[in-house]
Amino acid sequence: MIIALDGPAGAGKSTVARAVADRLNLTFLDTGAMYRGLTLAALQRGLDPLDEAACVQLANELELSFGEDGLVRIDGQAGEPDIRSATVTLTVSTVSAYRGVRDAVVSKQREIGLSVPGLVVEGRDTTTVVFPEAEYKFFLVASPTERARRRAAQEDREDEVDMILRDIERRDQLDTTRAHAPLRQAEDAILIDTDSRNIDSVVEEILACVGEPGATGSSDEASAGV
Numbered sequence: 517m518i519i520a521l522d523g524p525a526g527a528g529k530s531t532v533a534r535a536v537a538d539r540l541n542l543t544f545l546d547t548g549a550m551y552r553g554l555t556l557a558a559l560q561r562g563l564d565p566l567d568e569a570a571c572v573q574l575a576n577e578l579e580l581s582f583g584e585d586g587l588v589r590i591d592g593q594a595g596e597p598d599i600r601s602a603t604v605t606l607t608v609s610t611v612s613a614y615r616g617v618r619d620a621v622v623s624k625q626r627e628i629g630l631s632v633p634g635l636v637v638e639g640r641d642t643t644t645v646v647f648p649e650a651e652y653k654f655f656l657v658a659s660p661t662e663r664a665r666r667r668a669a670q671e672d673r674e675d676e677v678d679m680i681l682r683d684i685e686r687r688d689q690l691d692t693t694r695a696h697a698p699l700r701q702a703e704d705a706i707l708i709d710t711d712s713r714n715i716d717s718v719v720e721e722i723l724a725c726v727g728e729p730g731a732t733g734s735s736d737e738a739s740a741g742v
């Protein structure tokens with residue numbers, strides 16, 4: 517079974533997807549972490565993010581996997597927390613827009629999907645391109661101001677809300693207008709506006725759609741072995 521969630525930065529996808537995976541004892545896959553991992557590796561190697569050919573070559577060579585803890589590994593090395601740095605956040609939309617990069621990363625994501633019995637996956641194109649056949653699809657949205665406020669609270673940067681808002685708007689623009697696999701709602705995805713909603717109620721709504729609201733499971737197993 518595949519449950520796929522897409523939406524813009526800060527709409528709550530990661531938190532919600534992780535919680536749904538825990539509740540249903542399914543594997544959780546954060547596709548953004550893979551693009552961030554690739555971007556971090558490119559920066560560490562001194563590649564120019566505007567050099568498409570170099571980025572595509574790296575995407576084909578790099579080993580992006582997930583550890584037992586469910587966190588991304590880049591050629592076997594832990595990607596967190598560096599993949600969340602301001603520099604990576606600033607650069608990731610450029611690197612992830614290249615077609616060759618997307619082809620390489622999407623094929624790794626499909627391999628992961630095939631290797632597990634059930635998956636909760638989140639990103640920008642998981643409902644439209646990576647797993648268009650997913651049984652359950654959701655599109656999470658929230659206003660840019662609310663998304664910036666949440667990010668600031670999550671990262672303990674309450675005094676930088678304006679800067680975070682500008683970054684969110686910049687990434688929305690890049691992610692929705694790129695030529696390959698732009699962020700958009702799949703026709704058969706259920707729209708969930710998470711503004712003024714708490715995470716638990718969104719998780720319950722998704723579980724109700726999936727039809728297993730009573731399912732339980734351990735988070736240890738859920739994120740392991742990807």
Ligand code: DC
Nearest residue numbers: 525547548551608612639640641687
């Ligand atoms: O979800 P995130 O903010 O960690 O994602 C970082 C960037 O990666 C995002 O700005 C666009 C890109 N991305 C993508 O192009 N496709 C995905 N499926 C997931 C993320």
